[in-house]
Amino acid sequence: MPRITFIQPDGAERTLDLPVGTTLMLGATQNGVRGIVAECGGCCSCATCHVYVDEDWADRLPPPEQAEDEMLFGTAAERLPNSRLSCQLTVTEEMDGLVVRIPDRQV
Template sequence: MPRITFVEPDGAARTLDLPVGTTLMLGATQNGVRGILADCGGCCSCATCHVYVDEDWADRLPPPEPAEEEMLHGAAAERLPSSRLSCQITVAEALDGLVVRIPDRQV
């Protein structure tokens, strides 16, 4: 299983082994990662699973779809070039070692 590191808002790092095919949002919420609210349950309609993808990984992910781009405009925390919604990132073997930071607020 790919290992994904979530850096929580307080700076604590949580590295999880996540199954291929799940989303980062689902993996985070199922494992008690702090800072991912996921109010919409992964429907790409709330932006409460906003994360910052580590710069070394940003170009390795598929680009965001238009719906994700639109939701990111309403994110509570500052939007950065590396901003993504964790519900829209599907775990794959190629993402082994991915690091994402969780912003200080989702609402």
């Protein structure tokens, strides 16, 4: 299983082995990762699963589709070029080693 690291705003890290085919949001919520609120449950309609993809990984992931791009305008924390919604990032084998940072707020 690919290993994904979630970094909290305070620098605390949590690395999870997530099954291929699950989303980062689902993996985070099922494993109690703080800061991923996921109010809509992964429907790409709330922007409360916002993460910052590590710069080394940003170009290695598929670009956001239109719905995700539009929803990112509604994030509580600053939208950055590497902002993504974790509900829209489906784990693949190629994501082994992915690092994402959780913003200081989701709502």
